[in-house]
Amino acid sequence: MRIKEQRLLRGPNLYAATPCLVAEIDAAGGPCMLPGLGERLLALLPALPPAACARLASGASIVDAIEPVAMHLQTAAGVPAPFSRTIASQGDQYRIVCGHECEQVAALALDTTVDLLNALVRGEQYPMAEALERLRATAARHAIGTSTAAVLAAAHRRAIPSMRLLDHANLFQLGWGSRQKRLQATITGATNAIAVGIARNKQLTKTLLEQAGVPVPAGATVDSLEDALRVARQLGGIVTVKPLDANQGKGVTTMCGTPDEVERAWEHARGYGPRVIVEEYLAGRDYRVLVTGTTVAAASWRRPPFVTGDGHLSMRELVERENRNPARGDGHTNVLTRIPLDELAAQTLAAQGYSADCVPAAGVDVQLRGNANLSTGGTAEDVTDLLPDETRELCVRAARTIGLDVAGIDIVCEDIARPLREQHGGIIEVNAAPGIRMHQYPSHGKPRDAGAAIVEEMFGEDDGRIPVIAVSGSTGATTTTLLIGHAARMVGLRTGMTTTDGVYISGDQTMQGDCTGYRCARSVLSSPEVDIAVLETGHDGVLQHGLAFDRCYVAVVLNVADDRLAPVQAVVAHSASRAVVLNAEDDRCVAMAADLTERIEVLYVSLDAEYPVLLRHLESGGRGAYLLDHTLVIADGMRHKALIDVHQMRIALGEVARHMLATALSATCALAASGFGALEITDALRSFTWDCKADAQCQNAPDVHGASIGAAMDS
Structure with missing residues (x-):
């Protein structure tokens, strides 16, 4: 096998x-x-x-x-x-x-x-x-990080499309074309690069916050152990020592009260960067507040990792048992992170009178870290509803002062329900790319949809979608695509097209060859220069990779060459969210309408104004287009409007090229379903010039006067 x-x-x-x-x-x-x-x-x-x-x-x-x-x-x-x-x-x-x-x-x-x-x-x-x-x-x-996954899930609930741009990175595009946004973890395309640099420099962050009237701990940046000890003496009392530009709590040591403790903390911090901050230790609990734009989206009390003794197991065994918790994993792959039993944990245990082999009494909580970051095994409890208005305003001011659209504000105070200045609390850090799993999946308290808050900040009420028109047909699809794209450009829309001849962005060819498959369509949807996408969609591309989009506004199925292709082209028709344009004279096309939901409008086209399928459709109030004598007519139920005499259309060649009239009818309905007005459609039909070399499917097409669309296209 x-x-x-x-x-x-x-x-x-x-x-x-x-x-x-x-x-x-x-x-x-x-x-x-x-x-x-x-x-x-x-x-x-x-x-x-x-x-x-x-x-x-x-x-x-x-x-x-x-x-x-x-x-x-x-x-x-x-x-x-x-x-x-x-x-x-x-x-x-x-x-x-x-x-x-x-x-x-x-x-x-x-x-x-x-x-x-x-x-x-x-x-x-x-x-x-x-x-x-x-x-x-x-x-x-290839895993997607927990925070990124939460944002993506929120985007999908709002039907905002997403594309992963790299297989090995959490870099995504949300939305299409000119309405797209970029996302990497919780950094968005709107996140200011200068602001990220400021947030990484903790001393610069503190300086700017202090200038903005935000309470911060006193301290200084030092380059040597001697300076660290000097600053600690000047601050008088217990200090915190941490790297200038590390993150996730790396290299941080709290509650350093003696020169020996400062020296050990200095060496630990130096492992994460050459410059170190020595600052006043703020007593109290560790809180994280998530700010998105001008809104406090969530707040959590972060507890340092701890285990509870049972009177039988050693600290090492208790940690091993806790790390078997299915909620704990490596890095950011799970809701919680495994607790490291490392040198820093040993120091924290020693300060409490324990070692890894000690057996704590039943019911005694033993801390394994001085800091409370989730990335080092901490847990979180939601406290969003406890924040006073004054603290909310300070957090938003801190994020805006640094310049971040999404920020994690770290606060230390005794009681988050009281204003910070009343209790000598303060903001100790402002973080770019804050993790949000503590808010999405708190160990205790109400979960907060932080991912949805970030999506709201990125998109507001927008769904990130540009109009997409998908065109499929055994023949004539290229010309139909070009005509629709021409109409879009005439009204000032930056247009992306895929055809059998290449990819075109605003009229410029960016790829050559048969570009009717997945990869080329994705290139159009990824372009920030595209306001509307018109995608010729070949059956080979559907078979090999599926559609490049989850849904399109309007799908056009011109004709189906044989029964084997009907299910493939039906995939295009079923992807429409607004309307499907079908050939009334092709039984395989007509059969597709039966599988569409009621909310999808069907528009029929026919070269024969008396064709039964078209007539029944119009009599029931539907829309469509047909050729009457020498005139292209668009109909909405009983209202019929003449658009243009075919002799005014350059592609009709004085009505000789009836296969071109068939494509014009399909393009007319696709444009009408997309919201184009009658005058805009008429102007496009009149001015569109067809180059036979651009559509190999229609080369050497004979005079098919009087034939049906299906026969015309088969020629």
Whole structure:
């Protein structure tokens, strides 16, 4: 058994409206029946779902096992997939369809499944543990961070489209064309680079905040241990020592009261940068406030990592037990981070009279860190509703002073419900790219949708979408696309087009060749110079990668050459969110209307003003366009408006080129459905010039006067 072909369908496709992996499997001589297949697989994969085990219990072949095992392996890697199918193709050929959350994991899961099943057939041992580790490593390598995922989820709930720009980075484009925004973690395209630099420099941040009247701890930046000790003496009392420009609590030591403690803290901080801040230690709890724009979106009390003694387990064992909590993971992959039992933890334990091998009494909480960052194992409790108006205003002022659109404000005070100045509290840091998992998934208290707050700041009420018109047809699609694009440019819209001739942005060709597939459409949707996209969508592109968009405003299906292509071109029609333009004289096109939801408008076109499908549609109040004598007419129910005499159209060649009139009718309806007025459409029809070389499908087209659209296009 082998995989003959494997395709990653990244957009709506023949099998689903969501991404999936499709593989052609050659069973080589017929499906192999292997006695005890289910039991053997269960021995290797004890967590195999009961439904999969039942499916493989008796009479199952090796091919029957591919789909459930591949799906289970995705789940075992930590990225469960939503659906799957097995389709018998012909002879010994089978098609496996697997949905996925991570395409790299899906592809590896399928390869692993085929290798595993072939090994069982040969009676060989299979290194299952190593295979699972590879899958998990692949999932981790391509994982989306928790904070980024929260923003993306909020965008998807608002139907804002997203594209991952790099496989190995949390860099995303939200929205399309000129309405797109960029996102990396919680840094947006509007985040000021200078502001990020200021936020990294903690001393500069404190200076600016102090000038703005924001309470901050006293302190100074030092370059040597001698200066650190001097500043600590001048501050008189307990101090905090931290790197000038580190983040996530790295290198921070709090509550340094003796010269020895300052020296150890200095050495620790120096491991994260050459310059160090020594500042007044503010007593109290550690809070994080999330500011988006001019709004406080959430606030959390961050507790340092701790474990509670039970009178039996040592500190080391208690930490190991807590780190087995499914909510804890490495880095930012889970809601919480594993607690490190490192040198800093040992120092924190020693200050409380413990070591890693001590057994704390039952019920005693033992702290493992001086700081409360989630990235070092801390937990969070929501306190958003407790913030006084004065503190909210100070946090917004701090973010605006630094210049950040999204900021994490770190506050230390005894009680967040009281104004800071009343209790000698203060803002100790302002963070760019703040993590938001503490707000989304607090250990205690009400979850706050911080991702939605960031999306609101980025987009307001906008959905980030530009108008997209998708054009599909066995013939005539290029000319239709060019005509629609011409009309859009005439009204001042920056237009992106994909055609069989290339990609065009505002009339300039940016790619050459047949550009009717996924990659070229994505290039148009990624361009910040595009206000409207007109995408010729070839059936090969749909088969190979799916559509480049989740939905379009208007879909145009000109004609269908044969029954095999009808389901492929129907994918384009079903992607429309507003309207579909169909050829009334092509039965395959007409059949597509039956599968559309009621909210999608159908517009029919016909060269024959008396064609029954068109007439019934108009009589029921629908819209369409047709040719009457020498005139192009657009109709809205019983209202019929003559647009232009065909002799005024350069592409009609005095009505000789009736195949061009067919494309003009389809373009007319697509423009009308997109909100273009009759005068705008007429001006475009009159001024559009067609170069036969630009549309190879229409070269050498004969005179088809009196023929239907289908016959005209087939010529």
